[in-house]
Amino acid sequence: MSEKTPSRAAPVGREIARRSKSNLAFALSTLPRQRKEDMMTFYAFCRVIDDIADEPVDTVEERQLALDEWKHGILHGFDAPDELQAEVAELPGRYPIDPALLAEIVNGVASDLVTTRYRTYEDLLAYCYKVACVVGLVSIEIFGYKNPVCKEYAVALGYALQLTNIIRDVAEDARNGRIYLPQEDLQRFGVTEADLLEGRHTPEFEALMQCEHDRARGFFSQAASLLPKEDRRHMLAAEMMGQMYGEILEKIRQRRFQVFGPRIGLSKLRKIAILGAYTAKGLLRTV
Numbered sequence: 001m002s003e004k005t006p007s008r009a010a011p012v013g014r015e016i017a018r019r020s021k022s023n024l025a026f027a028l029s030t031l032p033r034q035r036k037e038d039m040m041t042f043y044a045f046c047r048v049i050d051d052i053a054d055e056p057v058d059t060v061e062e063r064q065l066a067l068d069e070w071k072h073g074i075l076h077g078f079d080a081p082d083e084l085q086a087e088v089a090e091l092p093g094r095y096p097i098d099p100a101l102l103a104e105i106v107n108g109v110a111s112d113l114v115t116t117r118y119r120t121y122e123d124l125l126a127y128c129y130k131v132a133c134v135v136g137l138v139s140i141e142i143f144g145y146k147n148p149v150c151k152e153y154a155v156a157l158g159y160a161l162q163l164t165n166i167i168r169d170v171a172e173d174a175r176n177g178r179i180y181l182p183q184e185d186l187q188r189f190g191v192t193e194a195d196l197l198e199g200r201h202t203p204e205f206e207a208l209m210q211c212e213h214d215r216a217r218g219f220f221s222q223a224a225s226l227l228p229k230e231d232r233r234h235m236l237a238a239e240m241m242g243q244m245y246g247e248i249l250e251k252i253r254q255r256r257f258q259v260f261g262p263r264i265g266l267s268k269l270r271k272i273a274i275l276g277a278y279t280a281k282g283l284l285r286t287v
Contacts, residue, residue, distance in 0.1 A: 027240040030278050031143070038094065038142050039237070041087045046105065046135060048084065053109045054176075060113050067113075071106045074099050095141045104134050116178045121215075124166075124182050125159065133158030136238070143235060147228035150235065156226055157242055160219035164249045167212050171199060171260045185211065199260035209257035213249060220246050233281075240278045244271065 028036050028043070052058075052066045070085075078085045092099050108130025118124040136154030166173070166180045173180055174196040186192065189208035194200075223242060227235060244266055252264050266274075 027237040027244070027275075027278075029275055030236040030240060035142055035144070038091060039139065041084070042091060042138060042142060044084055045088045045102070049106055049109050053112045064110060064113055067106050067110045071103045074102045074106070091142070097138055097141045101134050101138050104130055105138075108134070112178065117183055118180060119183050121182045121185065124180060127180075128159050128162040129155070132162035139238065140235070143237060145228075145231045145234050147231050149226055149228050150231050153223050153226040153228075153235070154238070156219050156223035157238060160216050160223055161241065161245050163212065163216035163219065164245045167209060167216065167252060167257075168248065168259060168264055170196060170209075172263075181208065181212065201256075201258060201260060206257050209259070210253070213253050213257075216249055220249070236278050236281060240274060243274055243278070 028039050031039060049067060049070055052063055052070075055063060058066075073079075073081065073085055073089070078089060081089060088102070091097055092102075108127060111127060111130070115127070118127065133155040136158040137151060140150050140154045170181065174193070179186075179193060179196060181191075181196075185208055189211070190204040191202070191208050195202060195205060220242060227239070232239070247270070248265060251266075252259060255264065258264075
């Protein structure tokens, strides 16, 4: 597929990605210029709709309406698109991206407006699929790949990344009225919602978090086993994300799941070291 000249809205996505200071924005440095621009546009789309769902100054109805407008525009065209919407609308024409996948991401984010608890682990995975695995399925189309097994890789990695986020953000999510840890798991390990809200780091909480850690680790291992050899160069950005989030997950475990204090992450120096390692891998795989 030939790559087109960057569209007029590319700077919008780039600026949103730059301000976010996210691990994904860091990983995009491994991509060729046009694919990087398009991934920044896609990331900006994900960031903007997520911010709509989390915006406390608007009512739930107003936020739902804003998300519905995005979904309608994706599926049927925007009446008067802003710069970012115009750029997002171009992505399915540039890559084999089904617009329904973009709409599914909006559906997943919109569920946060009405769903603040998940009864079972299976219920949580259904949510993770929409907000993370589908993001992976869109991303690999922009990255480019040859082997369709890459889709299975993207789904497994999506679960791993989202579960890691949920583990890391237990305290922040609880303060915002959302508890993603399955209710059946809380009951099984004897952890109450009050424990989460009040930041009680009990042996029961630690056992619960070890269980969730093991699930996330299992998906990281599954993703590593699924990545086709011929597509490793194309998936450098995804591998880099897996490396960073895998290290964050283990850092949380090493600290005995002390997630009620400062947010646990990687230093900028560590991120630079990972970026350097994956950049070197990319160079080696082209010779």
